[in-house]
Amino acid sequence: MSNTTQQQQQQPPSFESKRLDPASNVAAAAASRPGHRRSVSAGAPLIYSGGATLLPSGNICPSGKILKPVLPSRGPNRTDVLGSGTVNYGRGSIMRGGGGNPVAAGASPLTVRRALSGSDPEEARRLGNELYRSGSFAEALALYDRAVAISPGNAACQSNRAAALTAVGRLGEAARECLEAVKLEPAFARAHKRLASLYLRFGQVENSRRHLCLSGIQEDQSEEQKLLLLEKHLNRCADARKFGDWKRALRESESSISVGSYCSPQIVACKAEAYLKLHQLEDAESSLLNIPKLEGCPPACSQTKFFGMVGEAYVPFVSAQVEMAMGRFENAVAVAEKASLLDYSNIEISRIVNVVKMVARTRLRGNDLFSSGKFSEACSAYGEGLKYDNSNYILYCNRAICWSKLGLWEQSVQDCNQALSIQPNYTKALFRRAASNAKLERWAEVVKDYQVLKHELPNNNEVAESLRQAQLALEKSRLVVYGTKFGVEVEEISALDKFKAAIASAGVSVVYFKEASNELCEELSPFINTLCVRYPSVKFIKVDVEECLVIAKAESIRSVPTFKIYKKGEKVKEMIRPNHQLLEDSVRKSSSV
Structure with missing residues (x-):
């Protein structure tokens, strides 16, 4: 039996309130039986609600026997009961006074309604703890909201509310609540520990390390090891990004997520940027759609620097490039300007804003010239845009149709090749390349393109007929090569x-x-x-x-x-x-x- 369990059994049970309902009395009686203990299972951290002589009520802890010599004494000298510290902090069973007994879910609807309309923050928090322990996180959150509203200066209520917010996935707000708790009580170890865990999820090494240090908890260094590993991956990712090694940047961003930073918008955005540079546009767009939303985050989250720019600006910075690559030029301009507003002094963001605006402008001018039948001038306009973004398959494909209108089939094929190297199976480029190769009598290439188009557009009769004609032309051309006169000469x-x-x-x-x-x-x-x-x-x-x-x-x-x-x-x-x-x-x- 562990030292922690032994010490727990030696402690007399304590209760957070004398006004207990019958279900709570049953649970309290169970807590007082010698030798009764609860094994710590996988799940959320424990919410404590002991009396004034024990740990601060409302603390949510990790596991194990941990001393806190740097904090002021709150009562008799005793140890904390902590959770594992290796799972998502802020979720789990609610325990009474460190005795190790689970509280029965005895919060009846009537009792809950009374607490929500009453003026006793301790009662609201106690019932919130019971609901939290039973897995009713949203209902527990409502009671913690009430407790905070009644007693806004209660750090323990703020901390418990943060636990419920974490449980329902509102991590940004959870971090804000923890910050409020440590403002009210700077030595509140549990709130600092939870902040460290949240910042780790957000991919913010320095913020996480600072609060881990402020928690004063001397444990097995597992959290610090995670931070060191995350820091190593982020540094490697920054180096890879700097030198344009996007395959490595993708690997390191994925490794950062696997360490525990799966809720970091910036690290997911880095994946999207790497996919974009590797011309995997669908993956880039998919990554952006799955970026975590950290609503209600404190300024410390949004203002942290990522790759030399304000973290909050990095996501729209990447989004603008993806929008431009997908041909949504107006959206790209709007998102780029948003990034500039968030970090107006960053050179990299300023460059992207200029590129996006110039590409959008030249593409619009090229379209107008093409519509007016000025194909040569339209070619020049699209070419000007490609000077700013030489990976834009839309501009390559637009210029290809201009070349074909001018009878310059070879140039048209080359631009279609460029477009398809960036966006494979782009149907417009396939159609245009097939038409240009037909003019050049490259029937094998024409057949290949129409076969791909038939797979992409199986119900298109025009594609089916064009494929048939191309296959017949290919057969005739082969007969000419073999010296056969049948059906191939006038x-x-x-x-x-x-x-x-x-x-x-x-x-x-x-x-x-x-x-x-x-x-x-x-x-x-x-x-x-x-x-x-x-x-x-x-x-x-x-x-x-x-x-x-x-x-x-x-x-x-x-x-x-x-x-x-x-x-x-x-x-x-x-x-x-x-x-x-x-x-x-x-x-x-x-x-x-």
Whole structure:
């Protein structure tokens, strides 16, 4: 049996109030039986409510036998009964006077209502203790609220209220209550100990260490070891961030959380920043959505420095960068300005504010120029934005469509590649890259992009049809490589009967009437070969009107180049000297009908 338990059994039971209800009398009687003790189980810290000769009522303690030589004596020389100190401090069973007996949950609704409307802070606190012990933390909090309202100068009531706030997850307010308690009673060891535990959760090493020291508790150094480990991880994280080693920054921030700082908004924000720099945008956004909300925190929490900036400003600083990366430029500007207001003198924050504003401005100007058909100027505007943020996939993709409008397919593909390296499977970039690669006749690449798009957009008929056309074009291009002439070259016909048979066959036929000596025909011929590969389901036929006068006369050809489109022997369209765009649009429309 431990020394603590032995000393507890030797102490006479003591009670916080003579006005006990029957259920409390039963519990008190149980507490007085020799040899009766309660084993400390995993869970929350213990709330004590002993008399004036013992520990201060309302203290919530960790476990073990611990002496407090640095504090003024509060009665007979005795030891405290403490909780483990290794679990979430502020949760657990409520004990009477250090006797080790659990209090029965005897707080009837009528008794609770009387306490809530009464003027006795001790009664409200006593009933709050019983409800707390039974796990009714919200109800206990209401009674502690009443006790504090009746007796605002009672440090023990403030401390018990902090325990209930911790239990219901309102950790910021719990820290504020503990600070109020130590203001009222500077030597209040339990409140200092709880503050140390809360600050550890918040990732604030110096604040935690200061209150651990002020608690005057000499224990197994487990808390100090946690603080040393947290301090080591945070320092490493700061170094990694400084040198741009974001994989290491991510590891160290996760290690800091595992030490116990899982309620630190700044450390979670550091994870988000690392994910952002590693181009894992979804993870970055998810981390920001899961940042703990420490409402009601005292100024000591929000003003603590993280990575050289005010802690409260670091979260919007990271949020602004994520918002910008996700293309929400207006939100990014608003959040960046919020960070600047919280820490206006920080150089890093000032730089981000400037970057966000400039990127948003250039993107808006680029959009306006594009809408006006000024594609070259729009390219320049988006390029200016990329000088400020060279990892913005939205700007790369916007510039890619400008390049394609200018017929600069290679540049368009390169910008789409940049966008997709930052945001894989970004559908706009996939569509634009596929279109540009089709112009460059890179059918294998086109097929790959449409396959990804089909997986992302399984019900999109346009994607399915584009994939089919690309696969046919790829097959034709492979046949050309292998030297096969079937279905991959423009068929030349010189006999009228063969001509009539060809245009009467199933499917779409495009007839190209030309003269070898005509310059315009000479310029169009390579493009007809390209269309033959691009639209493999269409049959392309060429007729030299100088060599085939019979066909030219039968078809009434008076000028070259002339194009006629047939479907099952019926003419559906005729064009004389069309440009490339009109010709391809007509072929595409006829093939899709």
